[in-house]
Amino acid sequence: MKPAEIEELVKKLHVKPGDEMYGRTLTDMLEAQKTSREKLAARQPNLWRFIMESKITRYSAAAVVTLAAALVLLGPFGTSKNGSIVWAEVVENVSQMRTVIHKEKYVFWDMGKEEPFLEANAMKLDAMKYASEEYGVAEDVFDVFGDKGTLLAQVYLLKETQQGVMVAPTEKKYGKLSMPEDIFNRITGILTPRGMVEYFRSGQYTELGRAKFDNFDVEGFETTDPNVLYPLPEPLRSFFPVNYIVGRIWIDVETSLPVSIEAEFNTDRGLFTGFNKLHGEWRAYDFQWNAELPEGIFEPNIPDDYTEFKVTDLIPPEAKAGFVGLGIIPAGFIFWKKRRIKRVKANRHE
């Protein structure tokens, strides 16, 4: 026999697994996979719990919701006539306002734990927002749970320096972020009276009819289209994946100005939801149009003993380990690196 013939013969060896072994292995293997998944889930840090434990991270998560809600709620309404409300009048009236002060409330909790009034299950914040066409936006955020009424954060979007500033008294930290003009204008645009006008100009809605609201005669409008309500690009959307949202606005029949803006939403699991499914409610109310703003409201007060925080400070160490385990950080890093290498190569060939 020649070596080549022996080689061919060895390749012909074949053993078919027995039926008993085949079935038993398949069952045991799938069971092992299931058990392993359950064990891993039990070991995985509950990122939502970490977010809930740190007040400043609570605010960061809440800020995402607020921003999304601001985008959401001011977007969907057109300029046509609806019932007794003439939208052109609303637009005109709002655009006349140089300042506005209003209150906000938001609460959200894990779906399935429908007890939003227990601190363990929910996050509940109150905020006071000051907006000025001239200076920008300032917001004071208060913790409703825990030390009731504690000032959790002050957030500023300052037109003069085109900076976002956040001061966190409970953490004795502050952060500053300079923004390109277009991004700054987009963010402040959403939050100021003029920005509201811009967003009032397009979109679909349904009429809710007349109601009595905080002693105002109002007409309500509602929209549920998530693509209109939540106009974020896909990568950002997956961080806070809203899968259902309803937005409502209530307009005072007498003054043609908003009296209340509100939203309810459900999310899938995402980075900023702590990988939990959340239900959230947000409401902006008690609008004081053209109000005189408190002196110095747009001047951040940062005491000397406060230290600057970085974005990564918002993520507790245990949660960071969780992110690495989930492959989020390396995946992003690799993508960035690959693109960079590609760019360098392309430049070399030019």
Added chain:
Amino acid sequence: MIEGKILIWRLKYGSSDALQRIYEKYVAYLVTLATALLNDVSAAEDIVHDVFVSFAQSTEKLRLEGSLKAYLATCVVNRVRDRVRTRQRQPARLDEACSICSTANGPELSAVCGEELQKLSCAITKLPYEQKEVIILHLQGGLMFKQIAESQNLSINTVQSRYRYALDKLRSLLNSEMT
């Protein structure tokens, strides 16, 4: 190889379909490999069972650099080697000789095992284990010498030498039986 990587990717996200697909694709290959190395179908099936169960438990930690097929083959070979070491410390069993084709495993196996294959399997049992491993992994397992060398922490020259010695010995054993 790409299909293997896709299956692994799906597996990491907890897909039991992907796990089942991997199992169906490689189970016969791995049982053949283990049987050829051990000359014992039952022991080979036990090893393949343990490899798949262990694989299912550790998919989240899996960092696959080469092909999935080579990875699973290496897992089987490592366990076979442990089994062989244990066996070497025990007295030899008389009924183990030439068992690859003589072990009852249903009509399919009998049909596959012609006379030549039976002789070959007997000849393979007479090879030193290190040589047997190389020849089976290369010809049956479809692994390249480089992959075998990496999985066994050997130089490629050593692997190639073992392969040549094994082939020479098989030729001599088979030719002497024919004359």
